[in-house]
Amino acid sequence: YDANWAIAGDSPVSQIGHLIKASWILARAYLVTNDERYRLAASRTLQEVLNNGGWDRANGIPYTSVNWQTGEITKTQAEYWQIEQAVTAGLSNWFVSGDSAESEQFLSMADRSLQFFTDHIIDRSNGGTFMMNTLTGAPLNTDKGNSYKAEFHSIELFYYVYLYGNLMVQRQPVTLYYQITPTPGEQFITFSPLAMGNSKLKILA
Secondary structure (H helix, E strand, O other), rough: OHHHHOOOHHHHOOEEEHHHHHHHHHHHHHHHHHOOOHHHHHHHHHHHHHHHHEEEOOOOOEEEEEEEOOOOOOEOOEEHHHHHHHHHHHHHHHHHHHOHHHHHHHHHHHHHHHHHHHHEEEOOOOOEOEEEEEOOOOEEOOOEEHHHHHOHHHHHHHHHHHHHHHHHHOOOOOOOOOOOOOOOOOOOOOOOOOOOOOHHHHOOO
């Protein structure tokens, strides 16, 4: 469900990033539950974006919004948070996919979106990230923070690229730091840096 539908009445126009994020969340749910329905739903949702009008194949990023009834692209700008979802959804779906061709498609989706983000979304002169760019990378909205933009999406992207890139793609350890409040008694703390299933992660001494 996309909140924009409620705002626009009966309009079928949807922000594509919401659909991509749904795929990311479904893939994460599969990693925790091992319920095949989540994996299949994640893949189908992402394939819908890639193959039915939501994806700019030339530049390797999602379009901003689309009319899913007509297939008409209603906005063709490159929005920072939607590109983040393409990276995280691409990596997580690559990891869980049981099909080699599909896996490569999802990994390419993540790679190209991350390349666009690092090449064009990061403001190398003033810091932070741009809110909106053209499909070829030129900044359209240079706001660093407003009612619709906060840097948490960028921080989230870097965090998950670090974890997914190392743990899933490279199969190598990561270093994380936790601030734990001291207590007089014994504590039992579960560390869950990402959705992957408790048995798949180990703390190295």
